[in-house]
Amino acid sequence: MLKKVGAVAAFAALASVLVATTAWGSAKAPARASAAAAKTIKCGKTVTIGIAYPATGPAASLGAPQFDWASYAKKRWNKSHKLKIKLVVGDTKLGDSPGLAVPVAHSFGSNGKMLAVVGPAGSQEVQDSIGIYKKAGLVAVSGSATRIFLTRAKTGNPRETPKGYFFRTVPNDGQQGDAVASWIHNKLKFKHVYIIDDEEAYSQGLANQVAADLAKFGVTAGRNHISQQQQDFSSVVTAIPANTQLVYIPWQLPGQAQTFYNQLHAAGRHAKIMGSDGTDAPGTFQPNGNGYVSGFPVDFTSSVLKSFMKAHNHQPETFGIPSYTATLVAATAISKACKAGHGKTTRAAVRKRVPKVKLSAKAGLLGFGIQFLNKNKATYQGPGDMGGTANFAIYQITSGGSYKRVG
């Protein structure tokens, strides 16, 4: 009995210490974040980059390749550079309610060694946390937040992120939506399309963009919605009109897209299917002979891609590649800032270096060179977006299951 009481008392004491420490930590966090923003940081041998991604929760399957690719960038960088990088992980639990993007931002902001952040993964997470990153003076480079208005003002509203604090190594929804709708109308010449989003911000934004573009072209586009937890699509398939020529599914989970295709096919429907970069996963999404995806113009024969696949025993998915590129962007900016500061730097100096980073198509792995815009371009792009030829390609999925670039 005494032993039991002792154990309970010890546990209670430990819990009180933990609670007190946490409470102290949260009360001091904003002050420490502001202090860290102005602090001069010694670069030393290793510099710290945060990575904010969904390590657990419903979207963990999206976070896993992002983390793997970012870790791979770290490994390759550290092999070839004197100044090493270290990744500090922040699990944002994207898709869970409540998500943790804000606490992660506070924690990164308070970390006196942190110089830049890769992520956050979701556009909603960027909206929620960018103010905290700004206060902490940290720059965020996301490999998957594609909402247009993060970088470009909507009529009557300011842009959703402060200029100079948010960058992305992925073309935005406007660019992808245009590429997809043009392909459907100009090349496939389809007149009846059915769009199904997965109710996440990424999917809805893209679906809305494609629907608006198709409407301009005079293409009829029906609409339905599913959730990311849903796997039985039999009734969704029933609701698709019989004359539908193409079902567009801008989803984030390639396995779910494949399940949908199987059920569509099993129901005797012969409509083609088209996915987005979220489903761009050869080996997982295989509507063989009946499908298309929009994705990055990645060179699948690249030795870097091959060695990544070998190391991670993965199918050649491409969703995580922009996180590899984002890590390189952050590392390059830090390295240059450290060099300019003779072994010392600040978050502000790193932030100012990011828009000047240039990576070749070969180095960035995305099929186009990385160069950030410093002013608005065309209808959708703004500072923080990539300029140059950064855009999506269209792949046809052949009857053998390989992805063949067609647009």
Add this chain to the structure above:
Amino acid sequence: MHLLLFNIIDQIRSLGWGGAFELLRNGIVLGSLYSLIALGYTMIYGILKLLNFAHGDVYMVGAFLGFGVLTAFGGALNPGIGLVPLIIIMFAVAMLGSGVLGVGIERFAYRPLRNAPRIAPLIAALGVSFFLENSAQLMTNGFQYNYDAFQLGGKNGNFGPLFDPVFTVAGNPVTVVQVLVVGSAVTLMAALIFLVSRTRLGKAMRATAFDQEAASMMGIDTDRVISSTFFIASVLAGAAGVMYGLYIGTTFYFMGFLAGLKAFTAAVVGGIGSIVGAMVAGVLVGLIESYAIGYVGGQWSDIVVFGILILFMIVRPTGLFGAQAIQKV
């Protein structure tokens, strides 16, 4: 609102009788799975007055065990044994494995809390649920695993016999796998009713559910009865997991969450503690979901299903088949 109603009427018209039947078929198949899971919630609640939130995750583990067997025998595209023995082994391993897991959960997470305040086992149930989900996520890297059930037993990547039509109604096929799911679910439910109403174990389960202390004083080993209840409930969830894999074609670590929530809804709507109620309400939830997706739109299906839960709680707090509890004051 008018626009929504107009859209629904338009959709009903455009889908016609053929579409209505398809939705009926889809709803019955999906509802059969919900029923099997709901039975577990209702049995465990009936005997322990515990909402076992980890039950949906036992179903997920069952689906993975079935997938493991399929993979061990070479996968759907190249199975090393015949289709029928393969499916039997998948069911056997998943049911047994889930049953053992259920017993383990009861023994190590719930039994020590048997005399604790009722909130304690509830929190433990949530903890077990998170533990199972996150363990599965770590073991599977968060990826979805494809049963490839569509190709199971098929040649050259074509659909296998599971997707052959058994009969057609108004031009709509009812496939082998759909008959298998509904048939297996009905058989298992019938077996459960027989077990509970006609066997010694069933009598002991009923006695324990009625008054655990009195049952114990009458010489019933209540711990053993409770373990058996967990075993049976988990066996049903394991079977549902394999059926899901064969019918839907996929399995992933988070699949137990929503299915568990809907099955729990069915258990409550049916009158928690009532076996017949869980069976009927499971099918009802499946049908409502199916028609909501088909006629109203996917974004409304959860609103409709969970709206019904609220409505039922207001109109009939005891559910469809639930009995009014008499409390001594």
